[in-house]
Amino acid sequence: MSRNVDAKPGDVARLTDLTTGGVTQALDRLEKAGYVRRDRNPEDRRSVLIRMVPEGRRRVLEQHQSASQIMGRIVSAYGEKELALILDFFARTNRARVEHYQARFSGAF
Template sequence: MLSDVHEGLRSFTAYAVLLSHVVAERLGLSATDSRCVDLLNRHGPITAGRLAELTGLTTGAVTGIVDRLERARFVRRDKDPADRRRVIIRLVPERENAAFAELASMTGRVDEILARYDDRELAAIADFLKRSGAGTAEEIARLREATEKSTT
């Protein structure tokens, strides 16, 4: 049974990546730019530095991404009211809605699948996904740290 779960995860992950690329392409974005739109949707308005932390990209790379997203009218830069030296990046609501409308069909499919499970099973699925996400984030950090050590 464990091997079935591993194989299911590999398949799901591969298709999720492909779906992400197709949606990005339909929106006229690169996969990385699209991922930043998703992060802004999940985390709300944030600084470029925070976006760099979330993506693992350099602040210079994130500046380029934000420039492209701003030109495509997906984001806007606003002065931080608490610190006028800082800039906050926020999604433009109309473009955000258009981006996530592309995923409405998939969201519906996921809801149909999840409707087959009772609350106890859903709690187990949610726990698994939460732990898997945290474990993946830790693995990313470990690999980045190992890469930094090997290049210095």
């Protein structure tokens, strides 16, 4: 959703391994906090699309920038060899995660 993509609650549930009830509760909180809104799906009036609102997008970007600054301070405490090892670990785990989700959701959308 933060990438200008509308999502259906059921899709969010499948991608996050949450129940539809759990997604509904999370969306209720996000909507109340001003991050998202629910709009009727123009292709299927029985369903809704979840859309980030501009203020929600701004707040998410602000949080990401703050987190990046914190991570920069943490990374600066490590040497080159330590960072190479950490990078290798994350690259391997990320590849495994991507392969897992590609296999799990191939053809789902």
